[in-house]
Amino acid sequence: xxxxKERTWLQCTNCGHIHIVExxxxxxxxxxxxxxxxxxxNRALNCGYSEDxxxxxxxxxxxxxxx
Numbered sequence: 075x076x077x078x079k080e081r082t083w084l085q086c087t088n089c090g091h092i093h094i095v096e097x098x099x100x101x102x103x104x105x106x107x108x109x110x111x112x113x114x115x116n117r118a119l120n121c122g123y124s125e126d127x128x129x130x131x132x133x134x135x136x137x138x139x140x141x
Contacts, residue, residue, distance in 0.1 A: 083128045084108050088115035090136030098123065 080098040084106065085091070091112040099106055099120055108118040121131045 080123075082123060083121040083125075083132075084118035085121050085132050085136065086110035086113060086115055087117045087119055087133075087136070089113040090133070090138060092121070092128070092132065093118075 079096060081094050081096050082099040083092060083094055084099075086093075086108075087105065089110060089112050091110050093108075093111065095108060101120065101122065104120050106118055106120055107116055109116055110118065119131070119133055121128045
């Protein structure tokens with residue numbers, strides 16, 4: 075109860091890498107500034123607060139497993 079950390083799932087808009095930031099970003103902000111550890115790009119898609127949100131909101135066209 076209340077011990078869940080605030081976090082947001084983000085997906086790099088360049089390479090598709092998915093990572094978590096330890097703060098809650100409002101869902102109204104769909105594109106945010108966030109550094110990608112894989113490619114160094116500085117923009118990310120806000121994919122929500124849970125894994126369920128991530129499955130619904132991520133961009134599958136950026137997922138390397140499908141191409």
